[in-house]
Amino acid sequence: xxxxxxxxxxxxxxxxxxxxxxxxxxxxxxxxxxxxxxxxxxxxxxxxxxxxxxxxxxxxxxxxxxxxxxxxxxxxxxxxxxxxxxxxxxxxxxxxxxxxxxxxxxx
Amino acid sequence: xxxxxxxxxxxxxxxxxxxxxxxxxxxxxxxxxxxxxxxxxxxxxxxxxxxxxxxxxxxxxxxxxxxxxxxxxxxxxxxxxxxxxxxxxxxxxxxxxxxxxxxxxxxxxxxxxxxxxxxx
Numbered sequence: 444x445x446x447x448x449x450x451x452x453x454x455x456x457x458x459x460x461x462x463x464x465x466x467x468x469x470x471x472x473x474x475x476x477x478x479x480x481x482x483x484x485x486x487x488x489x490x491x492x493x494x495x496x497x498x499x500x501x502x503x504x505x506x507x508x509x510x511x512x513x514x515x516x517x518x519x520x521x522x523x524x525x526x527x528x529x530x531x532x533x534x535x536x537x538x539x540x541x542x543x544x545x546x547x548x549x550x
Numbered sequence: 551x552x553x554x555x556x557x558x559x560x561x562x563x564x565x566x567x568x569x570x571x572x573x574x575x576x577x578x579x580x581x582x583x584x585x586x587x588x589x590x591x592x593x594x595x596x597x598x599x600x601x602x603x604x605x606x607x608x609x610x611x612x613x614x615x616x617x618x619x620x621x622x623x624x625x626x627x628x629x630x631x632x633x634x635x636x637x638x639x640x641x642x643x644x645x646x647x648x649x650x651x652x653x654x655x656x657x658x659x660x661x662x663x664x665x666x667x668x669x670x
Contacts, residue, residue, distance in 0.1 A: 444612075477656040479595075486645055486660035487595065492652065530595055534655035537609045539585075539597040 445469050445533050449542030455550040462518040464545045466531035474509055475535040478516045481544075482527045491516065492534070521547070552576040552659045554646050559664030566636050566668070572629040572646030572661055580604075580624035583649035585657060586631050588642035588666075598644070599631065600655070614640075636668045 446469035456462050466476065474494040479487035489498045491507035494514055504519045518525055526549055531542040558570040572584070586598040599620040600609045608620055619632040629646050643665050647657035 475653060475655070479657075481595075486662055487657075488660075489650070489656065489658045492650060492656045492658075496652075498658065532595070532597075532656070534653050537600075537655075538611045539600070539655055541595040541597070544594045 444538055445472060445536060445540055447531055447533055447540050447542040449531055449545055451545060452543065453546040453548060455548050456521050457550045458521055458523055460521045460550075462521050462525075462547060464516045464529055464531075464547075466514045466516075466542045468512045468514070468533055471512060472533045472535035475533060476507070476509065476514045477532045477534055478505075478507055479530045479532065480525075480527045481530065487530065490529075518547075552648070554648065554659060554661035556644065556646055556661045556664035559644065559666045561667045561669065562636055563670050564637060564668055567632070567634045568636065568666060570631040570633065570644055570646075570664060570666070574627045574629065574646075574648075577648070579627040582651075583607075583654035584622060584629045585647045585649060586620060586629075587645045587647050587657065587660075588640075589645070589663075590639075590642045593642075596642075600649070601629070602654070633666070636666075638668050640666060641668045642666060 448467045476494045478491040481487040494509040495507045553575045555573045601620045617635045621630045643663040645663045646661045648659045650658040
């Protein structure tokens with residue numbers, strides 16, 4: 444199985460800050476990496492697919508990038524509605540696997 | 551508007567069975583791959599199963615293989631998960647999720663989830 448190691452597990456930040464979250468795959472996943480945002484009591488929402496493609500309707504302050512097997516989600520200017528937990532997911536091969544999550548908290 | 555509405559969750563004893571349903575609307579159901587994803591209380595996300603649009607391809611996580619069965623009825627726009635031999639570790643919110651067209655193994659719409667509790 445492909446292991447997805449996400450870091451950090453939590454981050455404290457202020458409105459307007461730039462936030463980066465990293466996900467490392469245990470093997471190559473051909474850039475088939477997605478990012479989701481989940482708020483308490485709600486279902487996850489797709490932000491990024493294919494490592495860097497922005498899902499329709501998602502604000503442009505969210506972006507994804509890749510370097511080898513390291514994937515990054517960047518929030519360029521954190522907004523109040525962005526405080527949530529973020530998950531990466533590899534979509535290359537079965538079983539599909541998620542990272543452990545990163546909770547973005549208010550500083 | 552795409553909508554996915556899960557039902558069928560509840561409290562069940564270890565070893566028992568439960569059947570989850572997901573009613574889909576707002577899109578052409580029979581052209582999309584569908585999935586079940588679960589989340590244990592306070593924990594992360596775990597993919598459970600995938601079924602292709604025509605049911606040709608079906609995959610399961612090792613943790614549920616042999617106990618859970620995914621199915622769909624395209625005439626009823628419905629997705630199902632039959633869960634047998636349930637264990638305490640199956641306790642979770644179960645989400646149905648649609649696979650996006652570009653890569654069916656990424657999920658663009660999710661239901662609100664249904665809670666399954668396995669306890670004596």
